[in-house]
Amino acid sequence: AQKITQTQPGxxxxxxxxxxxxxxxxxxxxxxxxxxxxxPSSGEMIFLIYQGSYDQQNATEGRYSLxxxxxxxxxxxxxxxxxxxxxAMYFCAMRAREAGGYNKLIFGAGxxxxxxx
Amino acid sequence: xxxxxxxxxxxxLKTGQSMTLQCAQDMNHEYMSxxxxxxxxxxxxxxxxVGAGITDQGEVPNGYNVSxxxxxxxxxxxxxxxPSQTSVYFCATNQAYSNQPQHFGDGTRLxxx
Numbered sequence: 001a002q003k004i005t006q007t008q009p010g011x012x013x014x015x016x017x018x019x020x021x022x023x024x025x026x027x028x029x030x031x032x033x034x035x036x037x038x039x040p041s042s043g044e045m046i047f048l049i050y051q052g053s054y055d056q057q058n059a060t061e062g063r064y065s066l067x068x069x070x071x072x073x074x075x076x077x078x079x080x081x082x083x084x085x086x087x088a089m090y091f092c093a094m095r096a097r098e099a100g101g102y103n104k105l106i107f108g109a110g111x112x113x114x115x116x117x
Numbered sequence: 118x119x120x121x122x123x124x125x126x127x128x129x130l131k132t133g134q135s136m137t138l139q140c141a142q143d144m145n146h147e148y149m150s151x152x153x154x155x156x157x158x159x160x161x162x163x164x165x166x167v168g169a170g171i172t173d174q175g176e177v178p179n180g181y182n183v184s185x186x187x188x189x190x191x192x193x194x195x196x197x198x199x200p201s202q203t204s205v206y207f208c209a210t211n212q213a214y215s216n217q218p219q220h221f222g223d224g225t226r227l228x229x230x
Binding site for chain 2: 035091104
């Protein structure tokens with residue numbers, strides 16, 4: 001079964017420090033993609049970063065990087081130099097193929113990050 | 118560029134009432150989806166569409182109906198609202214390429230009394 005697991009319901013970090021949010025996944029499909037989304041208190045879903053299963057290098061987008069360990073089926077999000085505005089809920093999601101070629105997303109339960117000054 | 122627009126933003130219904138959540142996109146994306154978000158469960162797929170005239174069920178389709186008559190619009194209908202359908206509903210769109218992220222609307226917060 002295809003599944004995303006985020007084991008940290010809540011995390012906190014001091015401003016300017018780095019933090020790692022954990023994500024493990026389960027799939028038998030050799031072709032998959034992993035996404036991280038941020039959901040601030042205002043409620044919108046903001047795309048952060050993407051990692052494809054065949055990508056040779058870990059994805060990076062500004063202060064966000066994805067620590068992709070394929071053998072361990074983990075795709076942890078690393079946020080460097082945390083800012084107060086990083087306080088939000090973070091969701092890991094996996095692309096799974098459906099009939100007709102549609103790529104649905106399977107979401108984890110999320111991790112709530114609090115950045116302290 | 119509006120992107121993905123959901124209306125209404127908030128709605129309170131009584132059990133048994135019906136209503137339609139609207140989703141419109143101006144991104145010319147083929148794929149559109151409806152998710153519901155419940156505490157501690159992430160987002161779960163309700164229905165999706167891979168193009169005008171084509172819809173299919175997701176993970177939690179019961180109690181919901183969809184149609185896709187145009188590329189731009191993908192309304193979600195609650196046929197007879199139940200308290201278990203109290204949730205935040207998100208519409209999302211994406212291009213037909215596997216590495217493209219889904220773009221989400223701002224959500225509709227729905228309460229069923």
